[in-house]
Amino acid sequence: MRRILLYCVQLTILVIAAVWLADHPGTVVVDWLGYRVETQFALLIVAAIGLVMLFNMVLAAWRAVTRAPGSFVARRTARRREEGYRALALGMAAATAGDREETMRLARRADSLLREPEVTRLLSAQAAALSGDEEAARRYFDALTGNEETAFLGLTGLLRQALRENDTEQAFAIAERARRLRPDSSFVVETLFDLQSRAGRWTDAQATLFDAVRRKIRPEAEALEHRLAIFAARAQQALDADRVAEALELSDRALSTASDFSPAIVLKARSLAHSGKTRAAARLIETSWPKRPHPDLVTVYTGLWPQDTPLDRFRRIQRLTSDTQDERESRLAIAAAALDSRFWGEARRVLAGLGLPDDAGARACMLMARLEQEEHGDSAAARSWLERAAGAQADEAWTCRSCGAGSPDWAALCGNCGAFATIEWRRPPGVALLPVPPEPEVVIESPVTTTPVPEDADRREVATVQA
Numbered sequence: 001m002r003r004i005l006l007y008c009v010q011l012t013i014l015v016i017a018a019v020w021l022a023d024h025p026g027t028v029v030v031d032w033l034g035y036r037v038e039t040q041f042a043l044l045i046v047a048a049i050g051l052v053m054l055f056n057m058v059l060a061a062w063r064a065v066t067r068a069p070g071s072f073v074a075r076r077t078a079r080r081r082e083e084g085y086r087a088l089a090l091g092m093a094a095a096t097a098g099d100r101e102e103t104m105r106l107a108r109r110a111d112s113l114l115r116e117p118e119v120t121r122l123l124s125a126q127a128a129a130l131s132g133d134e135e136a137a138r139r140y141f142d143a144l145t146g147n148e149e150t151a152f153l154g155l156t157g158l159l160r161q162a163l164r165e166n167d168t169e170q171a172f173a174i175a176e177r178a179r180r181l182r183p184d185s186s187f188v189v190e191t192l193f194d195l196q197s198r199a200g201r202w203t204d205a206q207a208t209l210f211d212a213v214r215r216k217i218r219p220e221a222e223a224l225e226h227r228l229a230i231f232a233a234r235a236q237q238a239l240d241a242d243r244v245a246e247a248l249e250l251s252d253r254a255l256s257t258a259s260d261f262s263p264a265i266v267l268k269a270r271s272l273a274h275s276g277k278t279r280a281a282a283r284l285i286e287t288s289w290p291k292r293p294h295p296d297l298v299t300v301y302t303g304l305w306p307q308d309t310p311l312d313r314f315r316r317i318q319r320l321t322s323d324t325q326d327e328r329e330s331r332l333a334i335a336a337a338a339l340d341s342r343f344w345g346e347a348r349r350v351l352a353g354l355g356l357p358d359d360a361g362a363r364a365c366m367l368m369a370r371l372e373q374e375e376h377g378d379s380a381a382a383r384s385w386l387e388r389a390a391g392a393q394a395d396e397a398w399t400c401r402s403c404g405a406g407s408p409d410w411a412a413l414c415g416n417c418g419a420f421a422t423i424e425w426r427r428p429p430g431v432a433l434l435p436v437p438p439e440p441e442v443v444i445e446s447p448v449t450t451t452p453v454p455e456d457a458d459r460r461e462v463a464t465v466q467a
Contacts, residue, residue, distance in 0.1 A: 021041070021042040021045075022042075024041075025040050025041065025042060026040065026041035026042075027039070027040060027041065028040070028041050028044050080113050080114075081113070081114065083113050084109075084110050084113030084114035085110075085114070087106045087109040087110040087113060090102075090106050091103055091106030091107050091109075091110055091123045091126075091127070103123070103126060103127045103130055104127040104130075104131060106123070107120065107123045107124045107126075107127040110123060111124065121140045121143050121144050121150070121154075122140070122144060122150065122153050122154075122157070124140050125137045125140030125141050125144070125154075125157055126157075128140060129157075129161070134161060134165075137157070137161065138158065138161060140157075141154045141155075141157035141158045141161070142154065142158070144157065145158070151181060152178060152181045152182050152185075155174055155177055155178040155181065156178060156185075156187065156188070158170075158174050159171060159174045159175055159178060159188070159191065162174055163191070168195065168199065171191075171195055172192075172195055172199075175188055175191055175192040175195060176192070179192060183211070183215065184215055184217070186217045189208065189211070189212050189215075189217050189218075190212075190217070190218075192208055193205055193208045193209060193212065194420065196208060197226075197230075197412070197413070197420040197421075198413065198418055198420060200233070200237075200413070202230050202233050202234045202237065202412075203234070205230055206227070206230050206234075209223055209226055209227060209230070224257060224258075225421055226420070226421050227257060228254055228257045228258050228261060228264070228421075229412045229420065229421035230412070231250050231251070231253045231254035231257065231264070232250075232251070232254045232261070232263050232264050232267060232410075232412065233411075233412035233413075234250045235247045235250035235251040235254060235264070235267045235268075235271070236267060236412075238250060239267060239270060239271055239274070242274075244271050244274045244275045245275075247267060247268075247271040247274075248268060248271045248272070248275070250267075251264050251265075251267040251268035251271060252268065254267075255268065259291070260288070260291045260292040262288075262292060262294040262296055262297060262410075262425070263296070263410040265284065265285065265288045265297065266296050266297065266300050268281075268284060269281040269284050269285055269297075269300050269301075269304075270300060272284065273300075273303075273304055278304050278305075281300075281304055282301065282304055285297050285300060285301045285320070286301075286319075286320055289320055289321070289324065290323050290324050293321075293324055293327050293328075293329035293330055293333075294329065294425070295329060295332070295333070296409070296410075298317065298320070298329075298333045301316065301317075301320055302316060302317070310337070310340040310341045310342075311341050313337055313340065313341075314337040314338060314340065314341040314343070317333050317334055317337040318334065318337075320333070321333060321334055326353070328354065328361075331350045331351070331353055331354055332354075332363055332364065332367070334346075334350045335347045335350045335351050335364075335367050336367060338350065339367065339370055339371060339374065342374075344371060344374075344375040347367070347371050348371060348375075351364055351367055351368055351371070356368060361392055361393055361394075361395045362389045362390075362392045362393070362394055362395050363395045364392075365385050365386070365388045365389035365392050366385070366386070366389050368385040369381075369382040369383075369384075369385035369386045369389065370382070372385060393427070394427050394428050395427070396425055396426055396427050397425070397426075397427075397428055398410050398411075398423050398424070398425060399423065399424065399425075399426055399427070399428045399429075400414040400416060400417060400419060400422045400423050401422050401423075401424055401426070402414060402417055402419040402422040403416050403417040403419070404428065404429045405417065406428055407423055410423055410425075411423055
């Protein structure tokens, strides 16, 4: 609409000008170098416009002729540049797909078309890495680090090489340089945190984790789990070095993150015991047990009084489990203590509450085998319970969720795969058991000669102990 309106306005102006010149023709006389030219004013204007247009046409033709070689070269250069960048893009796609031959071909083509090494070095490095020429790839990546615009790409390439070669020290140095250039890079931050945690550099790992949360690289929920593992690992490290006050502080910080985290409770109780505060350690475990019963707490709790007799330990376990006697871990702890104290009837009563024999776990079956052997000297019954233990559902244990390997104690790093913060208290992965062929009966001799005791007498003795 605007164009139509503008065209109408221009046409109107031209018509008005033509009408005005027709009404006022006028005469123009030119005397120059002995020549006299006399013409109408309108005709002079038309002639002047024609001369100007002719001059412009000649000038444009002259420019086209003189600029033709340069224009040809410019168009050819632009076409080569376009084809070079297209080869570069296709080469990066081939490198991502792992096509070694196509990546090398396109890298050579891009390099010959663009003739800009700072642009094509990355693709050349990828091609060299895919072809297995790590030394050539390293040279390309090193060259990239010399340019401010490509330095980060070169460092990430060198970092991946160092990780593939398990060169931890080199990987540390490169990751630190890369983080200084791009502190918001999730790949660099995650790699640096993984290196620090696997190396046990807990203070550095904690600082990196804090920065990752602040920059929203790692979610807060995931960071809580890792922060908890770092506090517990640092507390363990401090306790091993006899820095008891530091161990207490760090275990408290871990418990402030997760109050029922049994490794942190164990560490704090051990730290209190090391500093001579046995009663405080006992109160800590007695308070924590009802929240989340755990066999590690029993081990530490009974270890607070190494001079105790089996009867003393039985009494302490009864006091510890007084509010949770129906819990599975409580029953197992009481049964083990009762067996140590030779209270056969009490051990049998407590184990019966675990759903034996149908719903028996491996630990319960092992305790029953011990009970049958020590109370009655019944090797056949003991063997039957041991066979049930072999085929029973596995009890919860410290297990790495990454590789499935078991661990006798909690640790921040898996001893099998080295993963960080993956060991948790759960049932190990199930393993199908092959049928066991029958074997000749083997008599299991008890190290202690036992005399069967009437179960009523057992209960009377336990009642006396509880009183």
